Structures are given as structure tokens and as C-alpha cells.
Amino acid sequence: MSKKRIETTCVQGGYAPKNGEPRQIPIIQSTTFKYDTGVAMGKLFDLEASGYFYTRLQNPTNDYVAAKIAELEGGTAAMLTSSGQAANFFAVFNVATCGDHVVSSATIYGGTFNLFAVTMKKMGIDFTFVSPDATEEELDAAFKPNTKAVFGETIANPACSVLDIEKFAKAAHKHGVPLIVDNTFATPINCRPIEWGADIVTHSTTKYMDGHGAAVGGAIIDGGKFDWMAHKEKFPGLTTPDDSYHGIVYAERFGMGGAFITKATAQLMRDFGSIQSPQNAFYLNLGLESLHLRMKRHCENGQKVAEFLAAHEKVEWVRYCGLKGDKYYELGQKYLPNGSCGVLSFALKGTKADAEKFMCNLKVAAIETHVADARTCCLHPASTTHRQLTDTQLAEAGISPTLIRYSCGIENADDLIEDIAQALDKI
Ligand SMILES: *Cc1c(COP(=O)(O)O)cnc(C)c1O
DSSP states (O other): OOOOOHHHHHHHTTOOOOTTSOSSOOOOOOSBOOOSOHHHHHHHHTTSSOOOSBTTTOOHHHHHHHHHHHHHHTOSEEEEESSHHHHHHHHHHTTOOTTOEEEEESSOOHHHHHIIIIIIHHTTOEEEEEOTTOOHHHHHHHOOTTEEEEEEESBOTTTOOBOOHHHHHHHHHHTTOOEEEEOTTTHHHHOOGGGGTOSEEEEETTTTTTOSSOOOOEEEEEOSOOOGGGGTTTOHHHHSOBGGGTTBOHHHHHHHHHHHHHHIIIIIIHHHOOOOOHHHHHHHHHHHHTHHHHHHHHHHHHHHHHHHHHTOTTEEEEEOTTSTTOTTHHHHHHHOTTOOOSEEEEEESSOHHHHHHHHHHOSSSEEOSOOSOSSOEEEOGGGTTTTTSOHHHHHHTTOOTTEEEEEOOSSOHHHHHHHHHHHHHTO
């Protein structure tokens, strides 16, 4: 049989039950695992044998789901984390430590921006934020001798910009560091960043992968193509002995395909403990089983709603890379030829109060701090997430007072459009 197609992987990847075993992945709701001898368990502690001993480090349910996500992204190994925030923190902290520097696209999720610019900065890691539209020369100029990674989002939340993954990968590799791509909005159904040169992929599985607003979670996937030993001096954490594991050298013992995830599990999950609960991993897997079907509908709805809004006289502008004339239309056609996602942003003509009134009058779309869910939801940053800012400060942050982030669910597009139309009529 040829290599499985992605739809089949969504449904069946990661778990292959043997004769008489459960068809659905079992939820191993156990914190710990039993051994006959201390010696047998000791081998696990030394990473000499693989197996389970404590769920903070690994759990079989999580591993089935991680294996499915690795297969979907075309990676060699993956791990689940308790949230998307934990995934991005682990992915970066696994290669960058105090005294290091990271180059990141400036258009990233607000939570990730805080994590980088405030919290990780306090840990002694410095970030340079570059425009996603930076030229090769501008990107080059952002690197320092202590740069350890480059970071970006395939489709940025909420800017809706599309990352030129090949350009960012080229710059990262020229400087001997990996490219980490947060692929939350595109999902592997619409883009597989590893195929375009990304080395590490992260997800907030809370969004489309779960897709039903049921479980917060994250994932990290290793593409297995980054040669840590070729840049030995840059990545001592992977290429020199780990004293907390009797001097194991991850890149030697686990090779290019396994070193990154093994180190992140053995050190970061051990010490920071942001494991996803097996119950949540089970919910996540239910979401993954229909990801390919849902993404198609999210994109169809996104396209129809974006086209409706773009043609409406009360709408100032719409950002959606599927719209001809959008700043990211060409990059969207290259990296996301089958559709991008269901999230778009737009600004109304008028005032902040008009935008608030519009939002209140929506009946199908709900006001939520969430995106990428089966149910349509929307957010007015100026009156919620960014409400402490003045109009001048909003402008500096690139958020117009009437900007609305609208996340198309998988309902009927005509209902979404009629809902928007009646709410626009009221302003
Ligand atoms: C939501 C989100 C995150 C954070 O994920 P949580 O699961 O909420 O911790 C990270 N990146 C992107 C692109 C997101 O949309």
C-alpha cells in the first residue's frame, strides 16, 4: 500500500490496535506504572529503555495522539503539552537559554508575544522581532552570534499575515539555527511547514485540532532534519553530556529524528511538568478524526464571509489571504493552495461604539475569547483584550478601534452572512 493520505491519518494514525484490543484509543488514566524490579524501572530513569513510569513524563494515551500529529505534520517525533503556551515555551527553551537570542516574526499571537518579550526576557533570553515581510537582507541583519532559533506563525493570530516559510527557513539555516513554526491556524491539513523547510512545528491544539472548544492543549513536532551535531557549539544542551541523565548526549543517542523531543520530555517536562491530561488527549484525538472535514468547511465559510464583508459599504477593509488583492494572497496561494483557515479580521467604518453595537447584535456568532472552533465566534479587541489602550495606543499596536476578529465555524455560511448583514443594518 502507498503512503497513507492525510485524511486516513486523521482517522487512523498513531494507534494500531492488535487482535482483540480496543478500537478507540484507551484512556490510560493512571499517574504511575507498575514494575517487577527496581532495576527494570531504573533503566527507564536512565533513558536506557523506553517505557512508562510516571505520567508527568509520558503516558500511552498522549503518545498515541502525539504519534498521529507527528504523522500528520510529516515529522519524526512529537509530544503533547498542557497548552499551546507550554508548547511554544518548550520549543524555544529547548534550544535557547539564558544569554541566548531568538529572532521572531512580529506578527504572532499576543500570548506568545508576552511569553517572549516579557517572561522569557526575564529569564535572560533576548528576542528581536522582525516584520513577516522583512527582506532577506533585513532578516540577516537581525541575527547575532548568540541567536539560537527563528520563530513565526504560518498564519498569524490575529494579524492574518502568511509567513514566507521558505524565506525564514533559508535565513535560519544560513545562520545554523532551526526554524520553529506555530502551525495552529493552518493545521497540517492546509500546510505542512516541515515540507517547506521548518525544523520544529508547534500547535495550540486548543484551536482547530480539538475544534470543539473542549480541551486546552498543545503539541510540538520535530521534523528530524536539523543536524544538531553540525552546529555542536551552538546547542550544548543537545550535543554535550546531560549531567542530570548520567552524561547522556541527546543528539548522539537519539539522532536527528529523536533528540529534540527526547530532551524536551526528559528535561523540560520532567522539570516544568506541563503534561496534557490523558482525558484531554482523548478529546483531542476525537477532534483530529474529523479535522480534514472541518477545515474544508471552515475555509469555505471563511471565504464566503470574507467576500461578503469586502463588498459591504459599511466595511472599511477585510484581511483574509483567500481574497484576491489581499496583501498575503500570493503567499496564501503558494503555502495554502487548498484554503487557509476560518479566521479573518475586518474593520467597520465608523467608531468603536459602532463596532460594539455590531457585536451585540450578532445572534449566530458569539462574543468569545477564542478562535478556530466549530461554533462561530468573534472578538472586538478594542473593547476586550486591548481595552486598556487609548485610541492612539491602539493605532501603535496596529489595532484599529473598529477591528473585529471573526472566526467562522462550520455552520451554514448563509446563516453567518445573514447574521452579519442584520447586525450591520443596525449601525
Ligand atoms: C491560542 C494560541 C496559542 C496559545 O495556545 P493555548 O492553547 O491557548 O495556550 C499559541 N499560538 C497561537 C497561534 C494561538 O492561536
